[in-house]
Amino acid sequence: MESKSEIILENLKRQDLRITMWGDVARRFDLEGIQKHPPPVLVVFTSLRLTEFQERITPSTTNDTCVIIDPDIPQKQEYKKEFSKPGDKLKVIPNLSRQAIEEEAQKQTRKNKKIYSAAxxxxxxxxxxxxxxxxxxxxxxxxxxxxxxxxxxxxxxxxxxxxxxxxxxxxxxxxxxxxxxxxxx
Incomplete structure (x- = not known):
């Protein structure tokens, strides 16, 4: 059992990009820190693995992924200007808490249940x-x-x-x- 979390980012063309975070990256992702920043919040992900799945690009984290919240980069002002329009606000989709994930992992360990998947x-x-x-x-x-x-x-x-x-x-x-x-x- 491993931690998994998804985040949806929007680029300047207002296109959504769903990033799947795994393991330590998912556990360390500072959602509370993002919620404390005034919107819009700029987040940069480095070293993602890109694959094509069901005819769309699917980025997911690797062991080398680094997440930078509100970085000081040249594009920062352009993003802040674009995403400060009326109606723009931070959307948070609830994830399982770390405690819930750990409880589920303990429950699975106690059951010693085999899981089968067709792939x-x-x-x-x-x-x-x-x-x-x-x-x-x-x-x-x-x-x-x-x-x-x-x-x-x-x-x-x-x-x-x-x-x-x-x-x-x-x-x-x-x-x-x-x-x-x-x-x-």
Whole structure:
């Protein structure tokens, strides 16, 4: 279970752009800080992953995404002028609170319930290594110890490495996309 949040931004052409925030970016997003600023509020997102989903560009956050609220950039005055017209106001769509998300995660953990999803593989990432040196017993990554030139498993001590698969793929269903990493055999 991971945190997810969506925000809709409007550009100068009054076009909406829905950004999906995941994980730490979603948890750290300062909605209360935005609500304290007088409208209009300029927010800049960096390092988004752009994909095409259902014939539209779909931006979502990555581990490198940075969110900057009310930055001091040259376009700031142009945006403030455009979005200070009568009728413009900050629209806030309620999200689940952090506490509600944590309670749901605890509930799911207690149930130990399996979740099944029907999705289609849309691409494999081929520019990464497709295998790793794994423990023959548990298939976890082995750590290389330079002092004795041996591979160590955190659970099974010294091991002879076993080549294990590491496949990166993107899957999608009718509503969203996800990146999946398959490890082991």
């Amino acid at each position: 289609t593989i849309v691409r494999f990432r081929t520019h990464t290594n497709w295998w790793y040196k794994g423990c023959p017993t548990c298939r976890k990554y082995l750590k290389y110890k330079e002092d004795n030139n041996q591979f160590i498993c955190t659970e099974h001590d010294i091991q002879v490495p076993l080549p294990c698969y590491k496949l990166h793929m993107t899957i999608e269903d009718r509503e969203n996309q996800a990146t999946v990493v398959l490890l082991g055999n």
